[in-house]
Amino acid sequence: xxxxxxxxxxxxxxxxxxxxxxxxxxxxxxxxxxxxxxxxxxxxxxxxxxxxxxxxxxxxxxxxxxxxxxxxxxxxxxxxxxxxxxxxxxxxxxxxxxxxxxxxxxxxxxxxxxxxxxxxxxxxxxxxxxxxxxxxxxxxxxxxxxxxxxxxxxxxxxxxxxxxxxxxxxxxxxxxxxxxxxxxxxxxxxxxxxxxxxxxxxxxxxxxxxxxxxxxxxxxxxxxxxxxxxxxxxxxxxxxxxxxxxxxxxxxxxxxxxxxxxxxxxxxxxxxxxxxxxxxxxxxxxxxxxxxxxxxxxxxxxxxxxxxxxxxxxxxxxxxxxxxxxxxxxxxxxxxxxxxxxxxxxxxxxxxxxxxxxxxxxxxxxxxxxxxxxxxxxxxxxxxxxxxxxxxxxxxxxxxxxxxxxxxxxxxxxxxxxxxxxxxxxxxxxxxxxxxxxxxxxxxxxxxxxxxxxxxxxxxxxxxxxxxxxxxxxxxxxxxxxxxxxxxxxxxxxxxxxxxxxxxxxxxxxxxxxxxxxxxxxxxxxxxxxxxxxxxxxxxxxxxxxxxxxxxxxxxxxxxxxxxxxxxxxxxxxxxxxxxxxxxxxxxxxxxxxxxxxxxxxxxxxxxxxxxxxxxxxxxxxxxxxxxxxxxxxxxxxxxxxxxxxxxxxxxxxxxxxxxxxxxxxxxxxxxxxx
Ligand SMILES: Nc1ncnc2c1ncn2[C@@H]1O[C@H](COP(=O)(O)OP(=O)(O)OP(=O)(O)O)[C@@H](O)[C@H]1O
Ligand SMILES: O=C([O-])CC(=O)C(=O)O
Ligand SMILES: [Ca+2]
Ligand SMILES: [Mn+2]
Numbered sequence: 001x002x003x004x005x006x007x008x009x010x011x012x013x014x015x016x017x018x019x020x021x022x023x024x025x026x027x028x029x030x031x032x033x034x035x036x037x038x039x040x041x042x043x044x045x046x047x048x049x050x051x052x053x054x055x056x057x058x059x060x061x062x063x064x065x066x067x068x069x070x071x072x073x074x075x076x077x078x079x080x081x082x083x084x085x086x087x088x089x090x091x092x093x094x095x096x097x098x099x100x101x102x103x104x105x106x107x108x109x110x111x112x113x114x115x116x117x118x119x120x121x122x123x124x125x126x127x128x129x130x131x132x133x134x135x136x137x138x139x140x141x142x143x144x145x146x147x148x149x150x151x152x153x154x155x156x157x158x159x160x161x162x163x164x165x166x167x168x169x170x171x172x173x174x175x176x177x178x179x180x181x182x183x184x185x186x187x188x189x190x191x192x193x194x195x196x197x198x199x200x201x202x203x204x205x206x207x208x209x210x211x212x213x214x215x216x217x218x219x220x221x222x223x224x225x226x227x228x229x230x231x232x233x234x235x236x237x238x239x240x241x242x243x244x245x246x247x248x249x250x251x252x253x254x255x256x257x258x259x260x261x262x263x264x265x266x267x268x269x270x271x272x273x274x275x276x277x278x279x280x281x282x283x284x285x286x287x288x289x290x291x292x293x294x295x296x297x298x299x300x301x302x303x304x305x306x307x308x309x310x311x312x313x314x315x316x317x318x319x320x321x322x323x324x325x326x327x328x329x330x331x332x333x334x335x336x337x338x339x340x341x342x343x344x345x346x347x348x349x350x351x352x353x354x355x356x357x358x359x360x361x362x363x364x365x366x367x368x369x370x371x372x373x374x375x376x377x378x379x380x381x382x383x384x385x386x387x388x389x390x391x392x393x394x395x396x397x398x399x400x401x402x403x404x405x406x407x408x409x410x411x412x413x414x415x416x417x418x419x420x421x422x423x424x425x426x427x428x429x430x431x432x433x434x435x436x437x438x439x440x441x442x443x444x445x446x447x448x449x450x451x452x453x454x455x456x457x458x459x460x461x462x463x464x465x466x467x468x469x470x471x472x473x474x475x476x477x478x479x480x481x482x483x484x485x486x487x488x489x490x491x492x493x494x495x496x497x498x499x500x501x502x503x504x505x506x507x508x509x510x511x512x513x514x515x516x517x518x519x520x521x522x523x524x525x526x527x528x529x530x531x532x533x534x535x536x537x538x539x540x541x542x543x544x545x546x547x548x549x550x551x552x553x554x555x556x557x558x559x560x561x562x563x564x565x566x567x568x569x570x571x572x573x574x575x576x577x578x579x580x581x582x583x584x585x586x587x588x589x590x591x592x593x594x595x596x597x598x599x600x601x602x603x604x605x606x607x608x609x610x611x612x613x614x615x616x617x618x619x620x621x622x623x624x625x626x627x628x629x630x631x632x633x634x635x636x637x638x639x640x641x642x643x644x645x646x647x648x649x650x651x652x653x654x655x656x657x658x659x660x661x662x663x664x665x666x667x668x669x670x671x672x673x674x675x
Contacts, residue, residue, distance in 0.1 A: 104237065104263065164244075164270055165177070174186035178435060180429055181431035185436055185437075191455035192334070193334050197311070197316055199309055199316070201322075206321075210541060221309040226319045229317050230326050233328055236298040243264065248260055248273065252473045253404035256397065262295045263295065265299070269299070269333055272336070272337075273336060275432070275462055277409070278407070293323045293340070294325070299332075313329040316328075320346055344406055354550060356396045358370045358534070359393045361391055362388060362391055363593075369483055380393040384424050389469050391476050392474050393464075395407050398553055402475060402477045410461070415450075415458050430462075433460055435447065435458070437459070439451035439454060481562060483562045483564055485513075486563065488512075488514055491572045491625060491629070491638070493563065495587055496611065498612070501554060501667075502664065502671040504551075510646060512529070512649075513528075513531075533546045570628040579622070596612060600613045602624075607672075607673045608671075608674060611623055
């Protein structure tokens with residue numbers, strides 16, 4: 001066999017004699033049989049089995065790949081017979097391509113690139129397809145049009161995971177198949193989000209609507225600068241031989257579904273979004289039409305640091321009026337996921353729908369729990385519970401009718417992942433899953449989840465249906481429990497406290513956690529992080545807007561608030577230890593089954609938290625942190641230190657009113673630590 005310039009194997013041997021292949025396109029008995037006698041027409045056949053239908057080697061190869069809707073090149077070019085299709089189908093294809101072409105329009109390409117579906121490696125094999133499409137997008141070059149306008153850009157449109165694997169492995173350095181079939185990838189220099197490089201276009205509308213200024217994640221940019229970056233990204237994408245386009249949905253609530261298009265340069269990005277957004281059926285894709293929101297991910301290419309408002313070579317730019325986002329200078333895929341989440345945090349409240357940075361699951365009896373928490377506090381880990389239905393692990397909406405997941409997949413932290421402690425996540429890391437920045441054995445391709453050589457923030461992205469008890473469609477009734485997760489590396493917050501509504505609001509607005517960045521140098525002071533609504537990086541409106549909606553909904557549906565510390569016990573980071581995951585799971589079980597609601601409680605000093613004295617399966621002495629510290633003075637000092645940090649953080653919010661009357665506002669202010 002020889003390999004042609006397309007990297008495909010030809011079956012002709014050096015003597016011009018062809019080898020015999022069976023109907024599956026593979027040589028019989030594994031080895032190619034050499035026919036020594038030439039037949040008249042030059043074609044060989046094996047007369048012991050029915051002859052293959054193919055007339056040429058290319059046809060034979062094409063038989064191997066069964067045609068399917070989303071990725072097949074434009075039909076209707078072959079004329080009648082089996083390929084005959086209705087005019088409306090042709091029209092739809094045409095519109096779809098025009099829509100993609102319009103997405104990629106830039107100044108150097110007024111009408112957008114010539115869009116061709118399929119792999120550029122095959123462009124010479126399927127001339128009919130390209131000529132068919134270019135016919136619709138042909139324009140005469142004029143003096144003002146640069147050469148780039150004449151170039152083809154191949155659009156790899158909604159490829160399947162298998163096709164994306166092939167693209168990644170063939171063209172993207174650092175892509176490998178792991179021993180369980182996942183696609184290992186490298187995200188490049190950035191292995192986490194870059195919130196300081198996020199910009200939002202401030203125009204007349206957003207100036208009034210959005211939260212700007214101190215504490216806000218929204219750093220302004222103007223429309224013109226946005227267009228400069230947009231052009232830079234689109235020109236970069238157009239300069240490539242091929243781009244990936246994903247047309248998908250957000251939100252499982254059919255009434256509030258958002259159509260998104262993601263244009264990117266890497267198979268890694270396309271597969272990541274395939275997993276993370278809701279996947280359309282072939283019919284839904286046929287009728288997709290124009291997207292509600294578009295992301296241009298040119299992450300390989302930097303922004304120009306001399307551009308106004310830019311302070312680094314990374315820029316993530318959101319333009320709500322244009323319904324567009326541009327990514328330059330970071331390939332970390334989480335930017336796309338969380339960029340879209342920001343958009344939802346703008347669009348949903350406009351419809352009186354509360355958007356939430358939370359996990360969500362449901363018991364056999366239909367009791368729903370929300371899990372709020374900053375990155376790494378346990379939303380994915382604790383919402384993925386073998387005894388409950390998973391609705392989603394990170395982004396939800398709460399409407400008049402109940403909850404709905406925004407996404408179609410999960411994004412789990414992988415550091416120190418173990419089969420015993422997190423079996424469902426472990427098993428979800430199989431073919432189709434994207435594994436970011438993990439380290440594996442060069443030969444066996446077994447992943448070492450304890451290895452932080454690339455980053456501590458190793459991640460797995462997989463479709464939600466990879467979790468066996470996923471609730472599909474991912475919607476549920478109104479929540480019964482609202483669990484606020486904090487990973488308290490100071491080790492002074494109780495493992496669990498029952499909150500009244502004002503306390504729930506106080507802690508929701510505070511959005512506390514304290515993680516310790518892993519370092520090789522050993523002990524490092526924990527640092528407190530306060531992030532309003534447990535996701536300040538993604539909210540667009542003032543935190544009190546979301547808080548007021550949450551208070552309304554919790555009151556209306558009688559939900560109970562809880563504060564769960566998934567962090568340290570027995571001392572701060574360095575002397576104490578992280579609370580054992582099995583204990584946290586027991587605590588969560590007791591919340592779900594209602595037993596904790598009616599347990600015996602006592603009130604803590606300073607934070608005034610109601611803590612239970614007993615929980616089945618959890619040692620009672622750990623329920624009050626002071627018991628676990630050998631140095632009581634150190635405990636009290638640390639407690640006061642953390643309380644002080646809470647107080648200082650909340651000062652920003654003291655002038656804001658929550659809801660219609662001032663009563664709740666005053667109660668919330670009083671619900672913080674007292675000392
Ligand atoms: N007691 C505990 N409770 C919860 N998680 C724990 C506990 N002890 C250790 N962990 C570990 O902490 C990590 C929690 O990460 P997880 O992926 O659930 O974060 P997340 O809240 O979903 O964050 P993100 O929003 O960034 O996805 C996991 O690696 C988990 O194994
Ligand atoms: O967005 C990410 O990169 C991961 C995540 O879920 C978070 O940080 O909340
Ligand atoms: Ca998560
Ligand atoms: Mn998250």
